[in-house]
Amino acid sequence: MTTQSISYVSTAEIPSSPPPGNAKGFPAWARQNLFATPLNSLTTILIGLFLAWALPPILNFLIFDAVWFGDSREACIVEGAGACWAFVNAKFGQFIYGRYPLDERWRVDLVFILFVIGLVPIAIPKVPYKGWNALYLLLVFPILAFILLCGGFFGLEAVETSLWGGLLVTLVVAVTGIAASLPLGVLLALGRQSKMPVIKMASVIFIEFWRGVPLITVLFMSSVMLPLFLPPGTNFDKLLRALVGVALFSSAYMAEVIRGGLQAIPKGQYEGAAAMGLGYWPSMYLIILPQALKIVIPGIVNSFIALFKDTSLVLIIGIFDLLGIVQLNFTDPNWASPVTPATGYIFTAAVFWVFCFGMSRYSLFVERRLDTGHKR
Amino acid sequence: MSTMPSSGPSSGPSAMKISNEIAIELIGVNKWYGDFHVLRDVNLTVHRGERIVICGPSGSGKSTMIRSINRLEEHQKGKIIVDGIELTNDLKKIEEVRREVGMVFQHFNLFPHLTILENCTLAPIWVRKMPKKQAEEIAMKFLERVRIPEQANKYPGQLSGGQQQRVAIARSLCMNPKIMLFDEPTSALDPEMVKEVLDTMISLAEEGMTMLCVTHEMGFARQVANRVIFMDRGQIVEQNEPEAFFSNPQHERTKLFLSQILH
Numbered sequence: 220m221t222t223q224s225i226s227y228v229s230t231a232e233i234p235s236s237p238p239p240g241n242a243k244g245f246p247a248w249a250r251q252n253l254f255a256t257p258l259n260s261l262t263t264i265l266i267g268l269f270l271a272w273a274l275p276p277i278l279n280f281l282i283f284d285a286v287w288f289g290d291s292r293e294a295c296i297v298e299g300a301g302a303c304w305a306f307v308n309a310k311f312g313q314f315i316y317g318r319y320p321l322d323e324r325w326r327v328d329l330v331f332i333l334f335v336i337g338l339v340p341i342a343i344p345k346v347p348y349k350g351w352n353a354l355y356l357l358l359v360f361p362i363l364a365f366i367l368l369c370g371g372f373f374g375l376e377a378v379e380t381s382l383w384g385g386l387l388v389t390l391v392v393a394v395t396g397i398a399a400s401l402p403l404g405v406l407l408a409l410g411r412q413s414k415m416p417v418i419k420m421a422s423v424i425f426i427e428f429w430r431g432v433p434l435i436t437v438l439f440m441s442s443v444m445l446p447l448f449l450p451p452g453t454n455f456d457k458l459l460r461a462l463v464g465v466a467l468f469s470s471a472y473m474a475e476v477i478r479g480g481l482q483a484i485p486k487g488q489y490e491g492a493a494a495m496g497l498g499y500w501p502s503m504y505l506i507i508l509p510q511a512l513k514i515v516i517p518g519i520v521n522s523f524i525a526l527f528k529d530t531s532l533v534l535i536i537g538i539f540d541l542l543g544i545v546q547l548n549f550t551d552p553n554w555a556s557p558v559t560p561a562t563g564y565i566f567t568a569a570v571f572w573v574f575c576f577g578m579s580r581y582s583l584f585v586e587r588r589l590d591t592g593h594k595r
Numbered sequence: 596m597s598t599m600p601s602s603g604p605s606s607g608p609s610a611m612k613i614s615n616e617i618a619i620e621l622i623g624v625n626k627w628y629g630d631f632h633v634l635r636d637v638n639l640t641v642h643r644g645e646r647i648v649i650c651g652p653s654g655s656g657k658s659t660m661i662r663s664i665n666r667l668e669e670h671q672k673g674k675i676i677v678d679g680i681e682l683t684n685d686l687k688k689i690e691e692v693r694r695e696v697g698m699v700f701q702h703f704n705l706f707p708h709l710t711i712l713e714n715c716t717l718a719p720i721w722v723r724k725m726p727k728k729q730a731e732e733i734a735m736k737f738l739e740r741v742r743i744p745e746q747a748n749k750y751p752g753q754l755s756g757g758q759q760q761r762v763a764i765a766r767s768l769c770m771n772p773k774i775m776l777f778d779e780p781t782s783a784l785d786p787e788m789v790k791e792v793l794d795t796m797i798s799l800a801e802e803g804m805t806m807l808c809v810t811h812e813m814g815f816a817r818q819v820a821n822r823v824i825f826m827d828r829g830q831i832v833e834q835n836e837p838e839a840f841f842s843n844p845q846h847e848r849t850k851l852f853l854s855q856i857l858h
Contacts, residue, residue: 491705
């Protein structure tokens, strides 16, 4: 019996060849993605049937049967009427500005334009001068926005915050909360990791206090309890109190998100930075935070989105954000109709969704951009 | 272990000059992790230009000792004087020492979010306050020295282990250090890549850099070291010139260790 030889030597390199040609085009895509297995096919068919059943009535309500024009409820109480967009159309100014005086609304528009001018270039990586841009957004813009919105300077008529409302309030609360919570959260997270017991303790107490209290309670306390402790006659602006409450509340959540990122950074990174003689702040700023924040972008944006939607809670202390002002207008007898509330809620939901979805998509873009693609 | 042929007398350790100036001095250094005594009365004097290889079984305290020289580990008793500066709790002094002492780690510890060039220029720009352009020129010079200038704009994750470790060496050299510490620089590398890193280290040694190197590359020790130190259980057990150390170990523990690794 002869044993087979196990010795083998390759004689030529096998050249790489293109993949088989039947893996291209729509039929191949559909086969792979829609009808790959029997269960997959069944799911595709069921979802198709569901869409065929649900989509036409939704589209009819929103578009084909909807009432687009009209001056009062008369237009919307017709039989079989869909969404009453005429209501949104008539109240649009209120939804955006609240009771901000009509003649002064250009100031709000201007603030919005100034904000977009700062935000768009900083969001596009290719635009240069990021440092100046950030300085404008973080220092110049807030001052300009304060002067323009509140008035009382340079001959601008003072506008009380109690007159503010609608999307204006929603954006003011959300943008302030986001802008304040990120840096505060970073400091708190670093504080919680600190080797100095006093700083660590203070951070832990702060974070655990604000995380342990519902936002509604924070807002109530700011509007009901705080005045009790202050000397009579002192009057803190209600919106300002809400802003501070929201900012501190969300910074506690932000701190914990960021701490998660800090913990994911290997010890070697700290040592690598230290071994070159970098001090604490430079190594945090240059080495640790860029990596930690990148890891927790999904968590940060999650917090931003939650914060954006939580702004609606200011309603309970008598500040009318977008949702509040829309609901308020349901009581207008001139527009009372069966479809008015539904229309109002759909409009509000759509506005919130656009902002939140925008943040979500932008965060995905940033994540992909910052991905250096390889593990350390 | 690689078995590099021992080099002839002309290119051997004795050919490289060692000054009388003291670079590092450890006097009665002790350290504990909790109750565990990791460094036991370690005394060591390193002269400028010396190339010392430290070996020993794992847990013998060799890494801890080398890491205490730039205060990545704190010692609890004794004195460590580096480049004339005593290491205490004074952060300024510690940073001063770290500026003059380069360190290469087992796991490279490159910064993954920065390019190779940025990794190399970061410390010169932020610690030495060097203009960016000058720092980049210096970085390119050292990247050429470790023979990977073409990778300057890539990220660490795109490089092989050997290339990453060479970048780590270049990164340290950009700070123009007086002393280089190597903490098992080839232990995490694929076997094929060990040589390229060792070659870089050998050329560094030939230029007269003061080097302390924790490694088990005995071929490297024979070729460049002028002293080999063997540590066990937190103690320096034996030290000698490489030839004598390998051919005629004195302590029983050293004999056992060498018989385990030189097969």
